[in-house]
Amino acid sequence: MDERLTLEKIGELAGVSRATVSRVVNSQPNVRPEVRERVLAVIAETGYQPHLAARSLASNRTGLIGLVIPRILQSLFTDPYYPRLLQGVTQVCNEHAVILTLFMFHSEDEETRLYPRVLRPGTLDGVVVVSSQEEDPLIARLAESGLPFIVIGRPTDATAVSYVDVDNVTGAETAVSHLINLGRQRIATITGRQDMSAGLDRLEGYRRALLASGRAIDEALIAAGEFEEGQAYEAMLRLLPQQPDAVFVASDAMALGALNALHSAGLEVPGDVAVVGYDDLPAAAIASPPLTTVRQPIRRFGALAVETLLNIIETGSEPPRHILLPTELIIRETCGGS
Amino acid sequence: MDERLTLEKIGELAGVSRATVSRVVNSQPNVRPEVRERVLAVIAETGYQPHLAARSLASNRTGLIGLVIPRILQSLFTDPYYPRLLQGVTQVCNEHAVILTLFMFHSEDEETRLYPRVLRPGTLDGVVVVSSQEEDPLIARLAESGLPFIVIGRPTDATAVSYVDVDNVTGAETAVSHLINLGRQRIATITGRQDMSAGLDRLEGYRRALLASGRAIDEALIAAGEFEEGQAYEAMLRLLPQQPDAVFVASDAMALGALNALHSAGLEVPGDVAVVGYDDLPAAAIASPPLTTVRQPIRRFGALAVETLLNIIETGSEPPRHILLPTELIIRETCGGS
DNA sequence: GTGAAAGCGCTAACAG
DNA sequence: CTGTTAGCGCTTTCAC
Secondary structure (H helix, E strand, O other): OOOOOOOOHHHHHHOOHHHHHHHHHOOOOOHHHHHHHHHHHHHHHOOOOOHHHHHHHHHHOOOEEEEOOOOOHHHHHHHOOHHHHHHHHHHHHHHHEEEEEEEEOHHHHHHHHHHHHHOOOOOOOOEEEEOOOOOOHHHHHHHOOOOEEEOOOOOOOOOOOEEEEOOOHHHHHHHHHHHOOOOOOOOEEEEOOOOOHHHHHHHHHHHHHHOOOOOOOOOOHEEEOOOOHHHHHHHHHHHHHHHOEEEEEEOOHHHHHHHHHHOOOOOOEEEEEEEEOOOHHHHHHOOOOOOOOEEEHHHHHHHHHHHHHHHHHHHHOOOOOEEEEOOOEOOOOOOOOO | OOOOOOOHHHHHHHHHHHHHHHHHHHHOOOOHHHHHHHHHHHHHHHHOOHHHHHHHHHOOOEEEEEEOOOOOOOHHHOOOHHHHHHHHHHHHHOOOOEEEEEEEEOOOOHHHHHHHHHHHHOOOOOOEOOOOOOOOOHHHHHHOOOEEEEEEEEOOOOOOOOEEEEEEHHHHHHHHHHHHHHOOEEEEEEEOOOOOOHHHHHHHHHHHHHOOOOOOOHHEEEEEOOHHHHHHHHHHHHHHHHHHEEEEEHHHHHHHHHHHHHHOOOOOOOOOEEEOOEOOOOOHHOOOOEEEEEEEOHHHHHHHHHHHHHHHHOOOOOOOEOOOOOOEEEEHHHHHHO
């Protein structure tokens, strides 16, 4: 390591001023081709890279974006959701040469203590927030701070805020329609938390599919599972007296619980009761029988979130972007058809 | 948002100079308690936060550290390794108020193109590198750049470099000793890649356990599995003619393959052959029979890596830190004992 | 096209 | 103890 390279030094070596080198580095016009060449050569030789902090200070752009993951559901650690999401996110960051910072919080205390840091001036150009169960105070603070941001997973209020989400309504609707087409008559559902948009939307999709086929909604066939395996086990047992011949379960984790309940009640899947889950966890493929489920394009999802954020940074947050990604029904054995 | 807060403005409001405010913000001594109070009050009122880029430029410290994840083995996406690691890493970052940046690469091309960015001046105070299979060129470049760094997982050369690793030798030794104590006589092993320290060390532990109990090493009982399930399946079949009554498999993914091979050969586990894996994947607990395996403290691991890095940043990289974490043998049913 | 000059907001000597 | 003064390395007018 000899001494540190600066624009000034590169300028000296190329026989031009610091300003010209800056123009070359930032590929601005108004530099004679021949001069540009010469500067570029010196940069290549020396391996010069601009000092990020200095550039940030002068240009008011840091080249950093943040990914904020609020307190995490335990479930997401047996689930490749985050790794996949990160793959998509980092890939786009790499393509656009922005640096990703990761904020993961482990407790409410940490969140309140550290949220200000996310908003801190001179730190980030924009933020991707993974929406948590409750209404996240960070979203409101981001909105009033003017820092560009986008939410992954539609927040329960939404509209004014940009978000990228999976089309949970259509995903659920497709799953339930499939059960209908297979001739199932008494289709129950085990719902997720109704304070999360995913929970709400998947129930809505269930309703729409039934209604679209001219059926009535029987509230007795709807049981709350809260996105937890244990609760879903109980919910399935509660549904049994209604004699459902199919059940749409709003997550694979819960579907596994429901499957257990059916087995312990001595019922056959899919013979007596067909089951469809949601998420396509790795566990779904190796369940017995293998679980029919709805797959989400998580990787693309992360990629799209960052692309949209970069676009917002570039062009402003108006109008808010609302992006919905389609899902895919993965047919395995628990639905008893193909 | 009204206009931006700066040190200068806070100084005005508190009736002191910018320098004094700076001292208060950085909790330096030499400020009269009463003045400190007053400044602190103004800061609290206004919600002032120092501009990170400006501070970085002036102090040559960014408050950012990087986590570099080289091209990822596919397996690590069905494995909660990274989520756990990130939990530990981010927790310590949060405690010490440093911001984590994440570099994940998806191809060799991306690596070579983007490594310079990691080294870029004015960006990071230090780097945690997750060691990849091959010898990573990044490590050499970090070493010569003078940027503080630490490696997760001992690099195959090591010694001059600081690292945090799991004690794979002892972990494997404990596992094999357990099989010996259970009375198994012909203990085979399926090894991981021998160009990775984890693969080497786990084989070494196998050897030590055998030697410590006064047994000879039978090379015919050692088969290469390369850390892949399919290869391990084949390896197990190759071992069968040697009539092993136990096998230590250097990863759970491979152990699952071995289990398959044993089943298809009509052998009972643990009746005919006992099996011990390594990693304690979620799949290990739900294998049939549930897999005895070696658990690594991944979360602590990530935490310790960051703590050590911060220490290196503080006090310099000499001497290199070499930290080994103990593992835990998780006894389930495939070893046929407790 | 190109250079000179003025900061960006902060830290860190250095006086006092 | 506190204020004044230089920069940190870059971008960005503004002249030429």
